[in-house]
Amino acid sequence: MTLSYLAFHLIFTIPPIVLLATTLPRPLAGVGGKRGAWALPLLCLIAFTYTTPWDNYLVANEIWWYGESRVLATIGYVPVEEYAFFILQPILTGLFLYHYLSRSSETNKRTEAPRWIGGGFWLAVSVLGWWMIASGIDAFLYMGLIIGWAGPILAFLWFYDGPQLWQYRRTMLVTVGIPTVYLWIADAIAIHNGIWTISPQFTVGIEPFGLPIEEATFFLVTNLMVVKGILLFLDSAPALFSNEAVSSQRTPMS
Template sequence: MSTITYFQFHVALLVPALLVLSAISSVRRRAGSSDVRPSGVVVVSVVALAYTIPWDNYLIEVGVWRYGTGAVAVRIWNAPLEEYLFILIQPILVALWLHYLKRPPKAGSESLSVTRRARIAGAAAGLGIGGVGLGLLARPATLYLGAILAWAGPVLALQWGFGWPYLWRRRRTLAIGVGAPTAYLWAADWLALRYGIWELAPAYTTGWNLAGLPVEEATFFAVTNLFVVQGLLLYAWVLDGRRRPSPTEKG
């Protein structure tokens, strides 16, 4: 039985983080440029909901994880309302952190040009990860890990195929943008598991842990935060590229 509810989890851990990041981002970024566009946050959040909801509900139906008795208020389909809120809050949380980070002066002036070979290589890398995930689905003990990687593959293929060279040039921002929110959500997830808000089925998990956190959960938050940061960086890159004046306009 859960000792705290999923809603209390939001109030205790996610809402304060949103408020703090909103405050510091507003103060520290007033005078500088940012990689975050409000329209980009909307697009990424809507895509996150649309892409995650069917996958999430399927895994709940299969029994990969379940929620503690009394932990959730109401369910929509198989998932609780609080789960949908989490899916919506996570990209906003990550976007606020990315907005806080300093943007390199030349980041908005980079060409949108990417070679065909580079696009194919990026897409192949993402699909390769998805292929590994599909292979892991064959065994119950690796089903959850496989489901994460198989689900992540198409998104990574799309993002890397579209602009991995730009993401590589922005690797420092990417690493910091993904790293800090991931560490925070790892800690939050560890607490949620400890207090019984949700629990994973041993039959569908490897039993491997990273500092006490199941490797599947660690992978999930790392991958989803990577989706968000890459999506926001690429979105800003495209907008900047389209707004950049041509040589004739400059002259």
């Protein structure tokens, strides 16, 4: 079966978004009040702005490319369906996070160590990514561009409020892990169907279950950015993640 990029969205991204949006147990404002209503639009805007030049660079340098006659149109070097992905992925993962927050509470001891451990780890990952880019080794280029691009954002989030993130580590594990595995499966199917192709020249050649490790890393780090960004944005609402707080906020979005 030959799939277009639009068909990919109609099968793998839009249906779960519709399902998650229509089955939220309460109006979106029930999670984080008005901040809950603004978190996803702002995050989508940031994701679109930050990802657009990076992804155009990848396609322009043939690190990945899309199948012939599989896309509706391109803007710059990137298909319009890819631009849509910059918005649809944060919505998908963000709505899954809202579902989880509306059904669970998590309280852990706050400690300062994660700020420096988490921030330091992702700063080191960033440096590794920049080294991989600068090394001139073709096989390292795609991975270097991924972690060199995502690492500074993740380091900033941990340095900004690592203790808060660590308090909700179980939340992050579930709400990053499940959407990431789902997108790994969808990505592997898209690659198998030739919707897009990842250059073997610029990857290390490790492909568990037919998915290049670079692609697996991409969806992991981008979902980490989505979940951590939303959690920190909502953080200023007192007792935000308690069941009591959620159940007391039943007004629709304004």
